[in-house]
Amino acid sequence: MTASGTSDRGIPRTGTVAVVGTGTMGQGIAQVALIAGHPVRLYDAAPGRAAQAADAIAARLDRLVAKGSLAAADRDAALGRLAAVDRLADLADTELAIEAILEELGAKQQLFTALETVVSDHCLLATNTSSLSVTAVAGALRRPGRLVGLHFFNPAPVLPLVEVVRGFATDRAAADRAYETVAAWGKTPVRCADTPGFIVNRIARPFYAEAFRVYEEGGAEPATIDAVLRESGGFRMGPFELTDLIGQDVNEAVTRSVWESLFHDPKFTPSLAQRRLVDAGLHGRKTGRGWYDHADGAPHPRPHTADPCDAPAKIALRGDLGPAAGLVPLIEEAGITLVREPVAEAGPGGFLALPDGTRLSLTDGSAATTDPFAPGIRFDLALDYRTATRIALAPSATADPLATAAATGLFQALGKQVSVVEDLPGMIVARTVAMLVDFAADAVARGVASAGDIDTAMRTGVNYPRGPLHWGDQLGAGWVRDVLKNLHDACPTGRYAPSQALIRRAATEGKLL
Template sequence: MTALEPGSPERLVGVVGTGTMGQGIAQVALTAGHPVRLYDAVPGRAREAADAIAARLDRLVDKGRLDAAERDAARARLSPAESLEEFAGAALVVEAVLERLDVKQQLFTDLEEIVGDDCLLATNTSSLSVTAVGGALRLPGRLVGLHFFNPAPLMPLVEVVSGAATDVTAATRAYETARAWGKTPVVCADTPGFIVNRIARPFYAEAFAVYEEQGAQPATIDAVLRECGGFKMGAFELTDLIGQDVNEAVTRSVWEAFFQDVKFRPSLAQRRLVEAGMHGRKTGRGWYAYADGEERPEPHTAQPAQAPAYVVAEGDLGPAAELLTLIREAGIPVREEDEDNGTRLVLPSGGQLALADGQTSVEYRDVIYFDLAFDYRAATRLALGTSQEASPQTLREATGLFQAIGKDVSVIGDVPGMIVARTVARLIDLAHDAVAKGVATPEDIDTAMRLGVNYPLGPVEWSRKLGKNWAYSLLDDLHLRDPSGRYAPSLALYRHSYASDKREGSA
């Protein structure tokens, strides 16, 4: 069974729920050529939603993104419904109602008495089990998850989720329909958080953990994630945009669905924001203040320091090897030496610089860690992690070195794994774990994370870029320092690292 064919009355798409997501899904189906019928349980809401969609189509015409004739045809295909009975001839009904299992189950039970047996039913749930939503249906095989991302007309990703009872033909039809609508669908098993909301948890959790550990303030952490990690937004500003209540609810839902697995543990600091009603932009205050006249705090940026006269590179810097080229281009001599006991940059004072590896600066005398960067040449900021064991002279030389290659420097606390490194390592771990457990393919996971949350690389691809066992080694070190289980590498990541070692002839 292939995609729904637009352009004929029997290809009617029904949308239940006329909030932002429901309107967005309706607009997507409408502009793909389908007749669309909108329904909302609150009288008058469907008409208001239809008017709002029509207004958005007008704006698309004004911007030159839609032809006026196409706009007129689309508006003619859109109609509000007074009752669910008007969906009797629908080929597809998508719900975008309240995220409550009982509400969704009752809706689909009611719809099943109205639509034909060949009608495809889809839930846009982001947090509930598709299997559970379809559990009360007479024909649960026709229910599939179609998880759009907000705003649906603009975001390309759709997660196509098969519940335990979903027929392959229904899932295939949903997938092909999403693709025919101009979306990029990915196939996903019915697991808590699906792909994106499962694998993305560490992006928020590790930023919040660094803050809770007094490693750095939100503005600094956000700046490092953006300017060093290559992410479009930092975790604090992004959750303020999403809504702290919404983001925390998703985190809590995934955590509870995994039986309170410590790897998905919510943040106490975020919980306090939610309890205080500080939900982000929509309330005027979250991690940041948004009232008129409020200024965003600046990230910590070190004062200018003199560059060292030279550096000695001991061992292979691995993911940070490009730094040697940048240092030479800045006119600073680099002497490379083989070293069997680790990899580091040695400064004239005798102090050392090492790439974040899950250990802490306090464990060593006069060692400062620097964070992982997505692209050391393109990065505009680098973070240094230091402790009381590092001398002021070493910190000055380290700061001057990175400033000499054109980077702003943020000095943070002695946090194992720092900011970007621990975040990326955990994203990689959850991705490999998801592949091993049949959640999705590596390709679909990478696609979902790039398109759904705009990561610079998918986590599986990032793993390849960073090397055979980089993530495993860092998490293993972190696990030794925090034995709660939060950083324990998954069996899947262990197997991946070990297999890679064997392929390359290592022990």
């Protein structure tokens, strides 16, 4: 680190940062640079907009002082470094210019072409685009090597992640300089190649898409799917409530953009149900209704939760439960007699045998109804079976209701609420996590980003309970591959075909991370 507080390769703390485009994201980025100690200049093509943004930033800093998060003296010093300017020419001596204007390629190219005639050759140029190609934005420049993507997440002052995107023509030195600068600002930078969706918006697609597909296929209602992914999968929010927060129009546009940029790859196919919401103007909280009704006083739908049932006094364990092995001590702690039977009698895969002989097994990506040992009941994957508060069950079409009641009572005895859902391949959590793992493994193989940066991005950018590659290592690459192969057999569109990267890992059970 230098005396100015940045690394030798970053922008010095005394270097001026320009932010062009002063909407919510531009203001947030400007605030981050300002708090880090830089002089900051705001420019907006709309007359008076930059001055309004400076006033808004000042009000934000006042609120931080009122909450005790910022010293009054630091606020005063920061505001002394903030200036709104009316002309691009006023940015001539900046060392870093960050663009946060509308997501339109032509507009961005025009802006950077104009900036290039104003700033010095040493000035680093950055676009905050979340959906456009950094390579394409730089394509109109005389010196495209100095343009890099700096994708901040909203709200920029709060969320730590910044994707540092290196376009096809971006100089490594420029990407390193941007990375070191962002790190000096106290953010968590990750490096990634210029690919549709970058890291987060590429790898997160299955989190939404699989939930929407379960809903479209009649597997469960949104409130139940959200609850299962939260309370069993460990995700902070379910995909239906999260997209209502983000905005259905925004989330669907990102999905469509990635799908179209990847030449309609079936793995990224958008949801028809979500498209209908967008067409109807039901964009979520901002319009008062999306998947849920957000009007004042509107009741929030409750997830399907089974009524109390009696737990069996005794069950048998045949074989190894694999990723669900954590259930074994829970069953014993609950006082239920567990009889371990020889593995040789277990058949393919391990399972719990209910008193009437019905097989209760972790979903393997196939439907319980297609199991040759049916009638049976599947249960879903959990992040941690000890801490999970809800478990989903999917009985086969021929399962005895009394067996379903016994399975329900078993999990209730372990302290879990139970949601009985339709018998769909892969259920809810398992198919979602398997797809996330596969997308992440494929991204590493394609050079999108390193395994470590992908896991960091998914934990810090969208608050996943585990990085997908770390999660895949815990589940086992072979288990993930088999879940996807069974899903692919049930739905042979290419959507669930495991990637070659995952297949290679599973063949040797090599680590994904």
